[in-house]
Amino acid sequence: MMSSIMRESHIMKIHYLTALVAVGFVIIHIMIRFTHGSFANSLEFESVIANYKSIPYAIVLEAMLILISVHGFNGLRIILLEIKQGSAYENAVTYGCLAAMIALIAYGSRTIIMASMGMV
Amino acid sequence: MTRVITLPKGFERPSNLGSQQKYEEVKSSSKTITLRISKFNPEKDSASTFLEFTVPYQKWTTVLDAILEVKSRHDHSIGVRYSCRQATCGSCGMIINGKPKLACFTKISELDSDVVTVEPMNNFPIIRDLAVGFERMFTTHKRIKPYIINEESEISGTKEFLQSPEDVEKYIQFASCIKCGLCNSACPTMAADSTFIGPQALAQAYRYIADNRDKGKDKRLKIIDERHGIWGCHFAGSCSQVCPKGVDPAMGIQLLRGYLLGYRK
Numbered sequence: 529m530m531s532s533i534m535r536e537s538h539i540m541k542i543h544y545l546t547a548l549v550a551v552g553f554v555i556i557h558i559m560i561r562f563t564h565g566s567f568a569n570s571l572e573f574e575s576v577i578a579n580y581k582s583i584p585y586a587i588v589l590e591a592m593l594i595l596i597s598v599h600g601f602n603g604l605r606i607i608l609l610e611i612k613q614g615s616a617y618e619n620a621v622t623y624g625c626l627a628a629m630i631a632l633i634a635y636g637s638r639t640i641i642m643a644s645m646g647m648v
Numbered sequence: 649m650t651r652v653i654t655l656p657k658g659f660e661r662p663s664n665l666g667s668q669q670k671y672e673e674v675k676s677s678s679k680t681i682t683l684r685i686s687k688f689n690p691e692k693d694s695a696s697t698f699l700e701f702t703v704p705y706q707k708w709t710t711v712l713d714a715i716l717e718v719k720s721r722h723d724h725s726i727g728v729r730y731s732c733r734q735a736t737c738g739s740c741g742m743i744i745n746g747k748p749k750l751a752c753f754t755k756i757s758e759l760d761s762d763v764v765t766v767e768p769m770n771n772f773p774i775i776r777d778l779a780v781g782f783e784r785m786f787t788t789h790k791r792i793k794p795y796i797i798n799e800e801s802e803i804s805g806t807k808e809f810l811q812s813p814e815d816v817e818k819y820i821q822f823a824s825c826i827k828c829g830l831c832n833s834a835c836p837t838m839a840a841d842s843t844f845i846g847p848q849a850l851a852q853a854y855r856y857i858a859d860n861r862d863k864g865k866d867k868r869l870k871i872i873d874e875r876h877g878i879w880g881c882h883f884a885g886s887c888s889q890v891c892p893k894g895v896d897p898a899m900g901i902q903l904l905r906g907y908l909l910g911y912r913k
Contacts, residue, residue: 535873536873536874536875536877536879537873537879537908537909540879540908540909541909544909606879609841609875609876610837610840610841610844610880611840613841613842613843613876618875
């Protein structure tokens with residue numbers, strides 16, 4: 529069990545910390561969007577790919593991906609554990625959220641790495 | 649020798665009136681409310697129903713007085729738990745007009761309503777009508793070790809534990825808990841999470857951790873630092889709002905979190 533590996537207070541420290549740091553990165557992200565290029569065109573394909581080619585900006589996006597995934601999936605775990613209880617259910621939710629978090633980070637990182645290396 | 653006690657004027661007992669006659673006189677001369685009492689027997693009923701009674705009341709009549717009035721004159725079968733009638737035993741907690749309150753500590757005149765609805769406390773299993781089971785709360789209360797943990801003892805005479813007024817101030821409000829269960833009844837997390845430790849037990853954990861005679865901090869913090877422990881609290885604050893003894897469990901929980909997050913020692 530995740531909570532037998534880590535005490536709940538350690539998980540919550542990570543939860544609070546990821547939220548606080550993510551806010552900082554999201555502010556940086558929004559400021560870059562407003563100051564670099566046209567905001568209206570920021571979701572166009574060329575514009576998105578160009579973002580990944582900038583290594584510092586790719587690092588910001590990667591950090592946001594990790595922080596928000598960790599915080600979000602732990603939040604989801606907390607909500608699901610409050611809705612229903614039971615050993616089997618709780619373990620399924622905990623490991624399910626952990627697996628989903630790892631999968632999302634892996635898939636997102638793959639996209640960021642491929643785009644920044646010009647493979648897309 | 650017979651001792652004759654003369655009561656002051658206005659306090660004499662009108663011995664010439666029968667009990668029922670007196671009641672009818674009081675009833676006709678005082679204001680009345682409609683008392684709606686929830687009836688539910690888990691062995692027989694599938695859902696609760698409400699019985700309505702017209703009850704006379706004075707300025708000082710409490711909800712418990714009104715329930716006992718109904719119980720003695722209209723329906724003996726009403727299930728209600730009570731004992732001290734002075735907000736000390738914590739037995740008569742119930743939902744009064746939608747809010748968890750002690751029936752003996754709630755005056756009808758203060759409710760400002762012609763209809764008073766009484767229901768059993770939320771988040772507790774109903775035994776019958778207004779009486780609920782306290783097993784879960786007493787179990788969680790025991791789990792947090794609600795006593796001073798210290799190898800040295802004042803009783804055996806090895807040491808005298810001195811406390812300054814400042815030391816006492818840190819925990820004294822939490823020592824006022826009468827275990828009435830109103831905080832647990834008001835807690836939204838208790839409603840959703842059947843294994844949540846609850847504000848009553850958490851406030852008591854803080855009460856002993858904050859006591860400088862106690863050495864059981866690490867043990868208690870370990871008990872509350874689990875999946876359905878302290879982190880289930882969403883800080884709604886309703887526990888503190890309903891406490892009839894002025895205990896602030898929500899604050900106790902936040903102070904406990906300080907120990908676990910490392911900004912309190």
